[in-house]
Amino acid sequence: ILNVEQSPQSLHVQEGDSTNFTCSFPSSNFYALHWYRWETAKSPEALFVMTLNGDEKKKGRISATLNTKEGYSYLYIKGSQPEDSATYLCAFDTGRRALTFGSGTRLQVQP
Amino acid sequence: IAGITQAPTSQILAAGRRMTLRCTQDMRHNAMYWYRQDLGLGLRLIHYSNTAGTTGKGEVPDGYSVSRANTDDFPLTLASAVPSQTSVYFCASSDSTGRGNNEKLFFGSGTQLSVL
Numbered sequence: 461i462l463n464v465e466q467s468p469q470s471l472h473v474q475e476g477d478s479t480n481f482t483c484s485f486p487s488s489n490f491y492a493l494h495w496y497r498w499e500t501a502k503s504p505e506a507l508f509v510m511t512l513n514g515d516e517k518k519k520g521r522i523s524a525t526l527n528t529k530e531g532y533s534y535l536y537i538k539g540s541q542p543e544d545s546a547t548y549l550c551a552f553d554t555g556r557r558a559l560t561f562g563s564g565t566r567l568q569v570q571p
Numbered sequence: 572i573a574g575i576t577q578a579p580t581s582q583i584l585a586a587g588r589r590m591t592l593r594c595t596q597d598m599r600h601n602a603m604y605w606y607r608q609d610l611g612l613g614l615r616l617i618h619y620s621n622t623a624g625t626t627g628k629g630e631v632p633d634g635y636s637v638s639r640a641n642t643d644d645f646p647l648t649l650a651s652a653v654p655s656q657t658s659v660y661f662c663a664s665s666d667s668t669g670r671g672n673n674e675k676l677f678f679g680s681g682t683q684l685s686v687l
Contacts, residue, residue, distance in 0.1 A: 494675060503661065504614075506675035549613065551676075558604050558629060559676065563613035 462486055464552045466562035473540050474570050480536045481565040483550030487531035491555030495524055495535055498547040498564070507535075507548075540569045574598070577662050577679035584652050584686050592647045592682050594662030602667040603645040604676070605629075605637060607658040614661065620645055621667070652686045659683050 465484045473479050485493065492511045496504040508517040513528040521538045537544055547566045551559035575596045584590050596603065601622045606614040606629075616629030620639040634656060636648045645664075649656055662679040 496676075503678035503680050504676070505678075509675050551614075557627065558602075558616045558619040560616070560630075561606075561614040563611060 462552055462554070462560040464550065464560050464562040466548075466550055466565050468565060469563070470566040470568070472568045472570065475541060477540050477569075478536065478538045479540055479567065480534050481548060481567075483533045483535070483562055485531050485533070485550070485552040485562075487529060489554045489556075490528045490531075490552075492553040493526055493528075493533050494551040494553060494559060495533070496549040496551065498549055500546070504549060535565075537567070540567070542569045542571050545569045575662055575664055575677055575679035577660075577682050579682060580680070581683040582685070584649075584684065586652055586654060586686055588652050590649045590652055590684070592649075592660055592662075592684070594645045594647070594679060595643050596645075596662075596664045596677075597643065598664060598666070598677065599642060600664035600666045600677070601642065602665045603639065604663045604665075605635070605645070605647045606661045606663065607631065608661060608681075609658050617647065617660075652684075654686045657684060657686045 467482050495507040498504040508524050510526040515526040517524050523536045526533045547564040549564045551561045578593045604619045605617040615631050618637040620626045623642045660682045663676040665674045665676050667674045
């Protein structure tokens with residue numbers, strides 16, 4: 461069983477705050493690292509798929525970085541808005557089978 | 572609207588009964604997956620299929636079976652439901668060759684299953 465850990469488990473921030481969370485994954489057998497955004501009562505939706513060490517991806521106010529040698533990825537949200545409230549999942553991909561998901565970071569942004 | 576359709580949306584089931592959760596996609600994705608979501612445990616893979624005609628076991632396959640007779644459909648069957656199978660079940664698909672899987676997953680809306 462692959463160990464994919466996310467921290468913190470939950471986070472409460474004020475509107476306008478910037479925030480970041482961590483995904484830790486095995487540094488061996490790396491193929492790709494995925495980030496998904498999961499709003500309450502909806503399905504998870506893909507944010508980024510990252511494949512190269514040093515990769516940086518950006519989508520609006522959300523960005524992510526990847527360090528495959530040490531086995532971690534950071535997700536950053538700049539100027540959080542209430543609509544950013546969701547659970548953010550990362551998933552580790554060895555390229556051999558389906559993804560292994562972390563348990564997620566639940567973000568609540570207070571207006 | 573293109574995407575993944577799951578049915579039923581929710582179900583209450585007596586222990587020992589047989590149940591099939593349906594999943595259909597119209598994106599012609601070759602790979603499909605079943606995950607269960609439990610509080611504090613995230614999404615755990617039950618079974619997957621890299622292409623029509625093939626299936627594989629995930630992290631938590633016991634008590635579940637799947638089939639992949641064609642590209643579009645990937646039903647999940649609980650042969651004799653037990654209370655520990657109470658969960659939210661998500662079907663997903665991706666446009667993956669199976670030799671490498673860096674394509675994002677598309678998820679269905681989930682099935683809430685309660686086994687009493």
